[in-house]
Amino acid sequence: MRRFYLMIILLIGLGFSTSAQTIRGVVRDTAQTIIGATVSVSGQKQRAGTDASGRYEIKLSAPGTYTVFVTYIGYQTLQKVVTVKAGESKELDFLLQTNNNDLNDVVVVGSRSAPRSYLDTPVPVDVVDIKKLTQNAPQVTLNQILNFVAPSFTSNVMSLTDGTDHIDPASLRGLGPDQVLVLINGKRRHTTSLININGSLGKGSVGTDLNAIPTSAIKRVEILRDGAAAQYGSDAIAGVINIILNDNVNQLNSSVTAGGYAGKHSDGLDGQTVQANVNYGVALNDKGGFLNLSGSFDYRDFASRTTPYKGVIFTDYNNPALYPTPTGKDITDAELQRRGLSRSDFVPNIGQSQNRGGALFFNSVIPVSNGAEVYAFGGLNYRNGRSTAFYRTPRQLTQNIATIYPNGFLPDIVTSNLDQSIAVGIRGNLGLWKVDLSNNFGRNKIDLQTENSLNASMLTTSPTSFESGGFAFSQNTTNLDFSRFYKNTLKGLNVAFGFENRLENYKIIPGEEASYVNYGNAIQVGTDGNGKPILVPDPKGNIATRFAANGQAYAGGAQGFPGISKDNLTNASRSSVAAYADVEANFTEKWLVDGALRFENYSDFGSTLNGKIATRYKFSDQFLLRGAFSTGFRAPSLHQRYFSATSTVFVDGAFVESGTFANDSRVAQLLGIPKLKQETSDSYSLGFTSNLGKFKLTVDAYLIQIKNRVIYTGQFSGSNAAGASAQDKEIYDLLRQANATTARFFANAVDTRTKGLDAVLTYTTPLAIGTFRADFAATLSRTDIVHGIHASPLLAGKENIYLDNASRILIEKVTPRFKANLTLDYTVNKWNVFLRNVYFGAVSQPTNVAANEQVLPGRVITDAGVGYNLTKSLKLTIGSNNIFDVYPAELLPGSQGTSGILYPNQAPQFGFLGRYVFTRLALSL
Missing domain, CATH: 2.60.40.1120 (Carboxypeptidase-like, regulatory domain)
Known part of the structure; x- marks a missing residue:
């Protein structure tokens, strides 16, 4: 037994x-x-x-x-x-x-569940294969790559816009640069410290410097074209750009691209550029640990497209030997001949600023135990840029000292831009939950110098270069995220929730005293025995004591870019806390519903609650219908709340010294400018996708309504005339103290409605002995200001200044309403041929003068490139952007002014420098 x-x-x-x-x-x-x-x-x-x-x-x-x-x-x-x-x-x-052939099919942005095909997402997502584009396309910076690939994305190199000449503002769906949120590896990216105030695309906004991220560090870019504030927080009104960093190991990729402009306006080959990139990754263990490193060096030279100076350069004041009793008579032609000069010697650089710098980035993951890993990524970018202001001609007696600059001078604005970021986190499993704890810090600092300039109020003792001050912005974001997938609930249920704490700090750093002070100002402290006023020098005084030969007072501060006054010294901080919940339910294998709710509280303006619901129904493997509705918000940036400075701006053929004042300033109170509050939005989208094998199609319509949109106002001025009101006289005195003649502000002044349609088509097939791919993408959008202007009673009769016509155009008509691109790519054996046509639709030139209103018609820009694999590891590519040397329409004479501006620098569709030719050598080992 x-x-x-x-x-x-x-x-x-x-x-x-x-x-x-x-x-x-x-x-x-x-x-x-x-x-x-x-x-x-x-x-x-x-x-x-x-x-x-x-x-x-x-x-x-x-x-x-x-x-x-x-x-x-x-x-x-x-x-x-x-x-x-x-x-x-x-x-x-x-x-x-990753399978490079299918890389464009998979996205992670917009969902906290598993990655999925872009054809299966409930909201539209574009995926841009940066590695492939940097092999074939002429563009080398991230902004320009996306501008020519993604129709809903707009960005151009700016000119005559001070610091914005070196940080390209970018727009998604025609909205502002601060209405799109940028993520790196799914974590919030900090914005720049620079605010766009010089009449460019995105006027009055603060964007993210995409060009600070070297393309060698990027694997792909996901563009979520739908409101996502309920998922990711402030700024995601227009959508989200998620940059996925490289994670490859045991592979060296490097390239050098060199080129320049060779069009009808070029001086031989001008505007030369060089970019060198390198990327290498190493495996840290056999459990998936890695360290991926990237670096880049960039150089960009000046390129200018101007006409000779049209106005008066010399008057009889400039030649006392011949004109001992001057009256202001124009003697330009005779004086040019006598001095051996031409009108072309008196124009600014209009087209492309000079820039050089480099970047280092890393991306890493280290497994620490079963189901847990530490990750980190970040980088450093430094760029030094040089741009010019408007030429100060000899006739401008109050802005020049002839003994220093007999022929006037062209001020240089030198911008040092330092960008730093580091993100560290740990993610893993806590029971059946996936947990991710991270901290992400980013900082941007800009220092400004004004060179080849002077402070006229210092007379002959003026220096010719100035430390003009700068700006700094830092952001620290801590996230704790939880998610769990319930496989046996319905047909799959993903639940996610989390918390966020964000700290932000904004600084305005004053320049040296001589860069902003008017040493000719004084105040009256009494009278002497003869009744004459007793004057005491005071930079804030309202009495001028130093006069040019024509009897007008000398200007103070550095010409070209006045320094930042110590009165503008700012060190402002705020914090926000947020909690979110996200549920994604597969009710059936065909029907998915995604819902999100987010609460956020800001220390400086209060709380907001936003939600989103999105759904898609998969009728078959070939056809899917999708739609979404969400509410959103954008907190006004610290820059918009606290920025104050004086700058030189070009307005309808003339330039003026314009001061920007904070909303709590005395000038703002006199005009009834209210305190800033959040923008709120409603977003709707409806579309479909179709997968027919070789042929794939997505079409999506959308509507975005924004309330209390923040604008940068027009220019208010005071008056010291005898009959002026007390209000205007006080404004006049306050402006004089700031070395300004006009005042501008940030205000929640308008509501806007943006509606549009996006379509993306791809076709891939074997052709002969090679592979052929065609991509077509188009967007049709329109933004309108609705419901009038939100103005206070104190602004009655000044609504057209509060929102002037130029500002209205910058909101409604400065980005193309229609944009489309067709890209053809054919690879056979060692050869690759790349051809792309992009249609940039009509835009309008910003202006406040009815006679200067102008629609700039659309243009087609053609890019072409041919690549050849010299060896298995070495590839040579030659090609051109704008191969047919196409230019935008020339400005009307009234908009050109006297300074030589020929093409629109405020409403650039695709730039105006002409044909660009390049060669690229790429090495992969």
Whole structure:
């Protein structure tokens, strides 16, 4: 009997051992675990999907040697051979690599569930393969790459806009640069410290400097074209740009691109550019740990497209030897001949500023235990730029000292731009939940110098270069995120929630005293015995004491870019806390509903609650219908709340010294400018996708309504005339103290409505012995100001200054309402041919003069490139942007003014420098 029991126990034991062979493990890529990957065993029926932690488990019927496969859309199929002994539980992990052929199919932005195909998302997402584009396309900076690839994205190199000449503002769906949120690896990116105040695209806004991120560090860019404030917070009214950093290992990629402009207006080959890039990644262990490093060097030279100076350059005041009793008579032509000069010697650089700098970026992941890993990424970017202001001609007696500059001078504005960022986090599994704790710090600092200039009020003692001050902005964001996938609830339910704390600091750093003071000002402290006023020098005085030969008072501060006054010294901070919840439910295999809710509280303006609901229904593998509704918000930036300075702006052919004043300033109180509050929005979208194999199509319509949109006002001025009101006299005195003649502010002044339609089509097929791909994308959009202007009673009769016509055009008509591109790419053997046509639709020139109103018609810009693989590792590409040397329409004479402006620098559709030719050498090892 005892032997019988032993046999029973042995048989049971054998039964357990023969049924207990298992393989289990984790499937991940270099950035995250993968949910929903399929794990299968060759020759067996067993298969499993990875769970919310990326884990799988398969039971095997018998011991032996098996081949195990893992597949997931957008990744290369991976297989491993494993030997499993009787009763053994074998750990078998997989590290997937992206499939470059399917890279454009997979997105992670917009959902806290598993990555999915862009054709399956409930809201539209574009995916841009940066690695491929930087091999073939002429553009080398991220802003310009996206401008020519994504129709809903607009950005151009600016000119005559001070610091904005070096930080390109960018727009999504025709809205402002501060109405799109930028993420890196899904984490919020800080904005620049510079605010755009000089009449450019995005006037009055603060954007993110995309060009601070070297293209060598970027794997792909995801552009979420839908309101996402309920998911990601402030700024995501127009959408989200998520930059995914490179994670490849054991591969060296480097390239050098050199080129220049060779069009009809070029001086031979001008505006030369050089960009060098390098990227290399190393594996830190066999568990998916890696460190990926990227670097770049950029150089960009001046390029200018001007006409000779048209106005008066010399008057008889400039030649006292011939004109001892001057009257202001124009003697330009005679004096030019006598001095051996021409009118072309008196124009600014209008087109492209000079810039040079470099960047270092890294991306890394280090597994620390089963299901947990530490990650970090960030970088450093430094750029030094030089642009010019308007030429100060000799006739401008109050702005020049002839003994220093006999022929006048062209001021240089030198911008030093330092950008730093570091993000560190840990993510892993806490029971059945995925947890991600991170801290992300970013900082941008800009220092400004004015060179080849002077302070006329200092007379002959004036220096010719000035430290003009600068700006700094820092942001620290801490996130704690939880998510869990319930596989057996409905057809799959993903629940996510989290918390965010953000700290921001904004500084305005004054320049040296001589850069902003008028040393000719004085105040009256009494009268002497003869009744004459007793004057005491005072920079804030309202009495001028130093006069040019024509009897007018000398200007104070550095010409070209007046320095920042110590009165503008600012060190402002704020904090915000947020909590969000996100539920994504697959009610059936075809029907998905995604809902999000976010509460956010700001220390300086209060709380906001926003929500979003999105859905998609998959009628078949070939057709999907999707739609979304969301509410959103944008907190006014610290820059908009606290920025104050004086700058030189060009307005309808003339330039003026304009002061920007904070909303709590005395000038703002006199005009009834209210305190800033948040912008709020409603966003609607409806569209469909179609997957017909080689042919893929997405079409989406949208409507975005924004209330209390922040604008940068027109220019208010005071008066010291005898009959002026007390209000205007006080404004006049306050402006004089700021070395300004006009005043501008930030205000929640208008509501806008933006509606549009986006379409994206792709077609890929083998052709002959090669591969052919065609991409067509188009956007049709329109932004209108609705519901009138929100003005206070104190502004009655001044509404057209509060929102002047130029500002209205910059909101409604400065980005193309229609934009489309068609890209053809053919690869055969060692050759690659790239051809792209982009249509930039009509825009309008910002102006406040009815006679200067002008519609700039649309143009087609053609890019072409040919690449050849010299060896397996070395590729040579030559090509051109704007190969047919197309230019925008010339400005009307009234907008050109006297300073030589020929093409629109405030409403650039595609730039106006003409044909650009380039060559690129790329090495991959």
